[in-house]
Amino acid sequence: MKKIMSLYFAIMFIIGTDTFLISPLLPTLRTSFNISVETSGLLVSAYAIGYAVFALIAGPLSDIWNRKKVMLFGILGFSVSTFLCAFAVNFWMMFLFRMLAGIFAAFTSPQVWATIPILVPSEKITKAMGIASAGFAVSQTLGVPIGTYLAAHSWKTPFYIIGGCALLLFILIFLVVPDFKPTVTDKQSSMFGRYVTLLQKKTARISYLSYFALLIGAFAVFTFASTWLSDKFSLSVSGIGNVMVFVGLGNFIGSFLGSNIIIKLGRRNALISGTAIMGVLYVLITFSPSILLINVGFFLIYLAFGSIFPIVMAHLQSLTTTSRGTVAALSNVTNYAATTLGAYLAGILYVQFRGFIGVTVFAGICCLISIELWTRNQMAENQRLSN
Known part of the structure; x- marks a missing residue:
């Protein structure tokens, strides 16, 4: 079990590194491809669009296929398409390869979330979710900063290395991960009918909307934080990487401390x-006069985010026991749909408000909406149990 969870940690680390790597590289790619600030945000959206669209297909299919084979297919395609990013000579080539990387990632990471409840006892699911999500956190703590440092020599280098590491993961998955029998026996049932069945539940609809609101604000801030740091403080790529260390460190610590926080405060x-802490800090960092305070602010924001993310993922997986791939896929579609819309809106807000304030206020409002929806969801669940 430890081998598999370590492998899952590594899978999420590599995919997370590739997911977040583009954001700190935007200033460099903007110059290399001679594109505007608004257009540069589409490079983040390309990956998210590919992921969001194909995760809708990959999720239900993984419920009727062997999840290990789906995971192998995804990580191999992810390896090749990420490697090809280094050969992009213009914006549209990079856009295409980033979209392909997102498509193949959509066949990989949902299997991690879907198989955890099968592999571990129910009382350890949240902790196991924390280990997997910590892979994402470490990708920010180490993966993204290392990538930005490598990019100081050439922006192509990180893509070579990530592609090679993904190929190694393909081999390890083949050797370590067991076969998983399909959880859906009716292979003739409508693929998208499973989503309809899931979303017929009111608590499921509210849960996903709340998750979407939380993420759209988070990704709006994360996507253009690098641009803001470059424009306001004239930070280099490596300097931005230093700030990203605090982002990842907060997320990493939060992922592992989340289970302790749940015990003391309760899930809700x-x-x-x-x-709420995230919403307040989003706005406050805009007025920080120094990089030191910005580092502290980002650390605290992602400490909170890392703590609550495993709670959300465990809650979403509890919505069903027979279509976990569908649930995981919809969770990830929500994630990358929020990335797409968040990056797009952030670009507009950054230009219209001539700085970061429009982006952070928007993120704060998203947090308020998320809290309202989580509260409403709890009320709906209590009403269901009382009937």
């Missing part, structure tokens, strides 16, 4: 208080 209180 931990989720709402963590979201």
